[in-house]
Amino acid sequence: LLAPDLGAVACVIEASARRRVAVRDSVALSAVANVVGAVWGLRGQPGVARAALAVNTAALAALAVGWARLRGGARAASVSAAIADPRPERWGRQSIAEVLRDFETSEAGLSSVEAVARRRRIPPPRRPNPLLVAALDQIGSPLTGILAAGAGLSLFLGSPEDAVMIVAMLVANAAAGMWQELRTGQAAEALGQMNTPSARVLRDGRPVSVPADEVVPGDALLLARGDRVAADARLVSAHRLEVDEAALTGESLPVAKAAVGGLDAGRVVLAGSGVILGTGQAVVIAVGPDTRMGAAIAAMAAIDPLRQTPLTTRLHQMLRQVLPVAGVGGGIVALSGLLRREPAVPSLALGASVALAAVPEGLPLLASLGEAAVARRLAVRNAIVRRPSAVEALGRVDIVCTDKTGTMTAGRLALALVADIEHELRLPADLPPELRQVLLTAALAGPHPDAPDADVDPTDAVVNEAAGAAGLGDALLAAREAEQPFESARLFHASVVERRLCAEGAAEALAPRCNRVRRGGANYPLDDVGREALLERARQLAARGLRVLMVAEGAPDAPLDEPHDLVALGFLGIADPLRAGVSSAVRRCHAAGIRVIMITGDHPATARAIGREAGLLGDDGLVLTGADIVNLAEAELDAMLERATIIARATPVDKVRIVESLQRLGHTVAMTGDGVNDAPALRLADVGIAMGRGGTEVARQAADVVLADDDFATLVEAFVEGRTFWRNIRRALGLLLGGNLGELGLATGASLLGLASPLTSRQILTMNLMTDVLPALAVVLERPKHHDLAALSREGTSALGKPLRDEVFARGGATALPSLIAYLIALRTGGAGLARTVAFASIVSTQLAQTLDAGAADGELGRPIRRVVIGTGGVLVAMLTLPPLRTFLGLVAPTPLGWALVGASTLGSVLLARALASRGPPTVAPTPPSSRAAAIPV
Numbered sequence: 001l002l003a004p005d006l007g008a009v010a011c012v013i014e015a016s017a018r019r020r021v022a023v024r025d026s027v028a029l030s031a032v033a034n035v036v037g038a039v040w041g042l043r044g045q046p047g048v049a050r051a052a053l054a055v056n057t058a059a060l061a062a063l064a065v066g067w068a069r070l071r072g073g074a075r076a077a078s079v080s081a082a083i084a085d086p087r088p089e090r091w092g093r094q095s096i097a098e099v100l101r102d103f104e105t106s107e108a109g110l111s112s113v114e115a116v117a118r119r120r121r122i123p124p125p126r127r128p129n130p131l132l133v134a135a136l137d138q139i140g141s142p143l144t145g146i147l148a149a150g151a152g153l154s155l156f157l158g159s160p161e162d163a164v165m166i167v168a169m170l171v172a173n174a175a176a177g178m179w180q181e182l183r184t185g186q187a188a189e190a191l192g193q194m195n196t197p198s199a200r201v202l203r204d205g206r207p208v209s210v211p212a213d214e215v216v217p218g219d220a221l222l223l224a225r226g227d228r229v230a231a232d233a234r235l236v237s238a239h240r241l242e243v244d245e246a247a248l249t250g251e252s253l254p255v256a257k258a259a260v261g262g263l264d265a266g267r268v269v270l271a272g273s274g275v276i277l278g279t280g281q282a283v284v285i286a287v288g289p290d291t292r293m294g295a296a297i298a299a300m301a302a303i304d305p306l307r308q309t310p311l312t313t314r315l316h317q318m319l320r321q322v323l324p325v326a327g328v329g330g331g332i333v334a335l336s337g338l339l340r341r342e343p344a345v346p347s348l349a350l351g352a353s354v355a356l357a358a359v360p361e362g363l364p365l366l367a368s369l370g371e372a373a374v375a376r377r378l379a380v381r382n383a384i385v386r387r388p389s390a391v392e393a394l395g396r397v398d399i400v401c402t403d404k405t406g407t408m409t410a411g412r413l414a415l416a417l418v419a420d421i422e423h424e425l426r427l428p429a430d431l432p433p434e435l436r437q438v439l440l441t442a443a444l445a446g447p448h449p450d451a452p453d454a455d456v457d458p459t460d461a462v463v464n465e466a467a468g469a470a471g472l473g474d475a476l477l478a479a480r481e482a483e484q485p486f487e488s489a490r491l492f493h494a495s496v497v498e499r500r501l502c503a504e505g506a507a508e509a510l511a512p513r514c515n516r517v518r519r520g521g522a523n524y525p526l527d528d529v530g531r532e533a534l535l536e537r538a539r540q541l542a543a544r545g546l547r548v549l550m551v552a553e554g555a556p557d558a559p560l561d562e563p564h565d566l567v568a569l570g571f572l573g574i575a576d577p578l579r580a581g582v583s584s585a586v587r588r589c590h591a592a593g594i595r596v597i598m599i600t601g602d603h604p605a606t607a608r609a610i611g612r613e614a615g616l617l618g619d620d621g622l623v624l625t626g627a628d629i630v631n632l633a634e635a636e637l638d639a640m641l642e643r644a645t646i647i648a649r650a651t652p653v654d655k656v657r658i659v660e661s662l663q664r665l666g667h668t669v670a671m672t673g674d675g676v677n678d679a680p681a682l683r684l685a686d687v688g689i690a691m692g693r694g695g696t697e698v699a700r701q702a703a704d705v706v707l708a709d710d711d712f713a714t715l716v717e718a719f720v721e722g723r724t725f726w727r728n729i730r731r732a733l734g735l736l737l738g739g740n741l742g743e744l745g746l747a748t749g750a751s752l753l754g755l756a757s758p759l760t761s762r763q764i765l766t767m768n769l770m771t772d773v774l775p776a777l778a779v780v781l782e783r784p785k786h787h788d789l790a791a792l793s794r795e796g797t798s799a800l801g802k803p804l805r806d807e808v809f810a811r812g813g814a815t816a817l818p819s820l821i822a823y824l825i826a827l828r829t830g831g832a833g834l835a836r837t838v839a840f841a842s843i844v845s846t847q848l849a850q851t852l853d854a855g856a857a858d859g860e861l862g863r864p865i866r867r868v869v870i871g872t873g874g875v876l877v878a879m880l881t882l883p884p885l886r887t888f889l890g891l892v893a894p895t896p897l898g899w900a901l902v903g904a905s906t907l908g909s910v911l912l913a914r915a916l917a918s919r920g921p922p923t924v925a926p927t928p929p930s931s932r933a934a935a936i937p938v
Helices: 006-043 048-070 088-093 096-102 112-118 130-139 142-156 160-182 187-194 292-302 310-339 344-358 363-380 390-394 404-408 433-445 458-469 507-513 528-542 582-591 604-614 634-641 652-664 676-684 697-702 712-752 761-771 774-780 796-800 802-858 863-881 883-889 896-919
Strands: 198-203 206-211 220-224 232-244 274-286 383-385 399-402 414-420 424-426 482-484 492-496 501-505 514-519 522-525 547-554 566-575 595-599 622-625 644-648 669-673 687-691 705-707
Touching: 006 048, 088 232, 088 274, 096 232, 096 274, 220 232, 292 652, 292 676, 310 344, 310 363, 310 712, 310 796, 344 712, 344 761, 363 383, 363 390, 363 712, 363 774, 383 712, 390 687, 390 712, 399 404, 399 652, 404 595, 404 604, 404 669, 414 433, 414 458, 414 528, 433 458, 433 492, 433 501, 433 547, 433 566, 458 547, 458 566, 501 507, 501 566, 507 514, 507 528, 507 547, 507 566, 514 528, 528 547, 528 566, 582 595, 582 604, 582 712, 595 604, 595 652, 604 622, 604 644, 634 652, 652 669, 652 676, 669 676, 669 712, 676 687, 676 697, 687 697, 705 712, 712 761, 712 774, 712 796, 712 802, 761 774, 761 802, 761 863, 761 883, 774 802, 774 863, 796 802, 802 863, 802 896, 863 883
Parallel strands: 399 595, 399 669, 514 566, 595 644, 622 644, 669 687, 687 705
Antiparallel strands: 198 206, 198 220, 220 274, 232 274, 383 705, 414 424, 414 566, 482 492, 492 501, 501 547, 514 522, 547 566
């Protein structure tokens, strides 16, 4: 028996204990059945059919007891526990000979026969029809069943109009849900498409091109500039080989690779990375699902994209709570009619209409259309919402886990600093002559700007671009009298230009070759202490997250491959710069109680420097690495993540585990990223946010939201819209449910007083069409009144608990009581016809007035609310003044007293609603500001 952790072992033990109890109970029931059967048989001849009754009854009881004893106990599935990182770097620890021996191959590669024998066909994953899955998901929704039952009951009792309305709502909601779900589930396919279509390998001693899926372990893989690596492989040889692994590991700078020397990871190339410089040969160690990219595919497949959102769950619960109240109210109305000896069928039909009027048919569409409206507004702000249900999660987010490369940073290299021995200056800036000389020497050490290989090495391109921006473009055109290109074994390149040797490269390669140093325009002797000081200066710059290049010059007759007696001039610092606006966006998040954690595959020093510049890292900030957390138990990881600000050297599986841990702690997590290494965590997070311009297709497919401008600041605007959505949905639900409760209260109140129903079935249907959906929808479509994130509360589902319940009762009472009083007065003074007219108009007008009051709560009335109130108010006036409409609805022309009663009930409703609201506590507490501590869920 294999178990992933101690929690699983505990579940197995608990299941075994429960089984023993269930077996004990079943044996007892069986014994009782046998005794009963024996006694029965001794007392007479019961017959075969009756004799089996005791045994069958006991068997059914045993099944029920077993189900009761063994139900529950389900463990939340851990995605990270189901994923094994293949750790391809471990092959870098072994020598080339050991790897070749382990894979039974040679540097000449495999024969065609051997390759065919090793090939393992990987069947494509079987995926159910997405349309069928989405349709079944909608059909299985509790909301769908409840509304369908309501439509059937309405049709059975002779109210086809109500049935048609409910069915229309049902179809619209199901269609919207299916459309949303069909937009997801494409990320795994995009991952497969990322694989290179072909690869060059040695077969039978000759280089051949084969489809990527035909590469097998033990193949000799040939690498050249422009290739996308087809498999995880251990290098056998390399010449100036540099690889772009940003999409896989988050490493922002090109990674130099070598067959010997360096770190373990430097001797391994990964599937999905791209060769940007040099050539190499490697032995394939893993293909397909066994590669690191394969682990990402496994992570994507293990995450269910169709999980139900907390908002949907809460709406289902609310609907279940409404149904008993609606049923009781409808029953009271029907019973009242029967007690007054009215015909049974009309009484039952009226009771059913009243009950259905209390059921919020528009509840399913309220959230869907509100989310769609937010998605449209975010699209204007360059945030494309791929899964509309993510809108509600945006409003609940209290932790943002963000990738560094391409998200916090620009995702491209740039010269960030120029320094001599005494001074330094961050770019962009005007360089003094001494620093201009350092930059020019570095540029001249590389290839001529017009050379074919001028832009092959990204470092050369960055230096040349910076020199051109500094006004040194003409000086760069000087002819190279001799050149020594960069090689990973030598770690520098050099050129002779205008009778001067110019060198640029790693400090550890150039500092030992220097015997002088330039300070203030003069050269001074350099001893071992001075050379160590140069290396220490380079280490200090590297600790700030910079890729450091040392610059030196020497005599033109010195050998280019082994120069000596050089003069140390200074240093260049290259970095992936922080995006403009990131620092201010981080400050806005902190002020609004949203904690920001940077997770990257980059070096800890680089991550720390970017984190400090972005405002993430303070004195109490904790910096972790993937190695720190890989062996931690869940409880230990949870404790450390509550303090962590930066996590470096994180693998895709590490990111999934981090998101799982934060969710386990009760946080709502947004994850941003742009690479393949981010895709599993993007899918698992409550909100996955991908970069649109620089991001991979895999990340975009896995994400819920795509930032088209790659701007982290745009994410803050998405949070503003998300929090506004929750505020609007709470107010809209208060109007919708409060209005329905008011209608139910009016009908049941009159029935309890022994009076005839204030409304007919047709009036109830018409009232539903006018006030059940449109006012609430107008509120939920409201735009943000401001964009101060800290001033908006992070409400979440807690706002749909007691705060919403109090608001619903307040609005229900404020709707029912004034309308009932107006009905009673009209009934005594003007008869049943006028009383029903006053009741009908009062219910509609009080709900419209409360809609205006809710919309103006923030001091500004939005356009949707104005349009709905004016339009519905106009329809109400037409119904009361136009004879054909009055006749159809069974209304009469209101008298002056009737108009006065309608006006008084409307004003009284607003005043009563405000009075009831002022007596209770504030609906939602403001979000507490937080700089780095985890925000407390509201």
